[in-house]
Amino acid sequence: MEEYLFLMHIYVFVLAIFVGFELITKVPPTLHTPLMSGSNAISGITIVGAILSAGMEQFNVSTILGLVAVIFAMINVVGGFLVTDRMLKMFKKK
Amino acid sequence: MKAVIEITYLVSSILFIFGIKKLASPKTARQGNFLAAVGMFLAIVATLLDQNVLTYEWIIIGSIIGALVGAIMAIKVPMTGMPQMVGLLNGFGGGASTLVALSEYFRKNPNYPVDTGAAFTLPIDQGIAIILSLLIGGVTFTGSLIAFGKLQGIVTGKVVKYPLQHPINLLLVIAVLVAGAYVIINPDSLGLLLIITAVSLVLGVLLVLPIGGADMPVAISLLNSYSGLAASTTGFVLGNNELIIAGALVGASGIILTIIMCKGMNRSLMNVVMGGWASAGTTGPATTTSPKGQVKSIDTEELAMLLDAVSSVIIVPGYGMAVAQAQHAIRDLMNVLEKKGVNVRFAIHPVAGRMPGHMNVLLAEAQVPYDKLYAMEDINDDFPNTDVVIVVGANDVVNPAARHDQNSPIYGMPILNVDYAKTVIINKRSLNVGYAGIDNELFFYPNALMYFGDAKEAITKLVNELKASS
Secondary structure: OHHHHHHHHHHHHHHHHHHHHHHHOOOOHHHHHHHHHHHHHHHHHHHHHHHHHHOOOOOOHHHHHHHHHHHHHHHHHHHHHHHHHHHHHHOOOO | OHHHHHHHHHHHHHHHHHHHHHHHOOOOHHHHHHHHHHHHHHHHHHHHOOOOOOOOHHHHHHHHHHHHHHHHHHHHOOHHHHHHHHHHHHHHHHHHHHHHHHHHHHHHOOOOOOOOOOOOOOOHHHHHHHHHHHHHHHHHHHHHHHHHHHHHOOOOOOOOOOOOHHHHHHHHHHHHHHHHHHHHHOOOOHHHHHHHHHHHHHHHHHHHOOOOHHHHHHHHHHHHHHHHHHHHHHHHHHOOHHHHHHHHHHHHHHHHHHHHHHHHOOOOHHHHHOOOOHHHHHHHHHHOOOOOOOOOEOOHHHHHHHHHOOOEEEEEEOHHHHHHOOHHHHHHHHHHHHHOOOEEEEEEOOOOOOOOOHHHHHHHHOOOOHHHEEEHHHHHHHHHHOOEEEEEOOOHHHOOHHHHOOOOOOOOOOOOOHHHOOEEEEEEOOOOOOOOOOOOHHHHOOOEEEEEOOHHHHHHHHHHHHHHHO
């Protein structure tokens, strides 16, 4: 099973791309900027990797890199979701 | 515990998918963004429960700093600065991927920090993932910083050409891949790994520097896609499905927007990435045979009188509106015209502004209802039945040469057919050329009238005149 793990990840990746295409083509042009900033925030999911790197027991190069990664990813996540919300609040119908 | 964590990641992935799904309508979009944020929160909590997370102080310190910086940026940024903001956020995502890949490399090395004498072997799949993470993450990081600089005006918005541009970039990519293969076979080559990182960072600069200001919608969309792919490659490094899924969703989103932007300019992605209209731009103005003739202009008073007697108006905003911050003045114009019983609508070209949907956000900020904003294909047939079109700060996207002049560099680009309206008012500061570097023959059309002046000042004057006359 272990040797097929990588293939399973490729599976998931390809299927997710298809889901992405289906979802995104339905977003109207008027929301393209919030779509970008919102999806941008989602790509901040790298925070998961950053936390794993920063949370190791002994303090070394790995943890320092992890700490900076946490800062970067957190800016991405918090900044992205907040600014998207700020924009979407303004979209009103007559 | 492992199962709980995995199930939480699954729930989080589903929330991301539902969140994006709800972005399909302005009514549910805000809720969708909230769902995605909840998904992110769950993913973070699940990760904190991971048995490999042993200390929390650095995570907490990093999170507080990052959250504060992100929140301040999100609250402070003006709506006109949104393209820069998105550019910068892309960069942070890419930078995080690069850092995580490097950190994982150190973690997998049994001889670091203490030499145990054990052999360092890197499984080939993880090796590939680490190298791709470094490459995509690095390009995204510095490329986004350059894009930010260009949009902010720190780096020149012009098309930058350097000798042997394409061979150099191609060579660098090949060098990274070859060096990467070597590192996978000999994982101990730390120096080479750092060189790969450095070259990837340089590559990001070299790739985005040649792209001109008005091509930024394409560049930002593409970098958006890269930031997603970088998250996916990090997922492959960690063997984490949620990162792979979330990254793939964002990657797909960026690619779709990139394609839409390219279609809006009738150009191939290659053409934009290679440095754009520059080849045409340098010779364009001299060789294009634009019909010279009489340009007629109109002053505020005459324009107010003209608008007093019409029933339908379409406003066409462009990047000039953003530069002049004229969106609030334009909203006032809409209100005063509607009070007179005029049907006012907005026509938005897909590449108007500096990022996809730029105009829509600015007009939404000025409280223009979104159901008054029409995409090009939905309104283009209505121009012949329209009394007056007011073009504010747009140029190339309304140039009729795109329809018929095969020698024009913008030939074939879809345009808004504003010249079919009874009267076209063009608000501009001067007769200067637009981004494509060509004259706009529309200005010389018999039904075109120039209304000169800074967009904000001119439109405000017009609004006051209209109010006074009613």
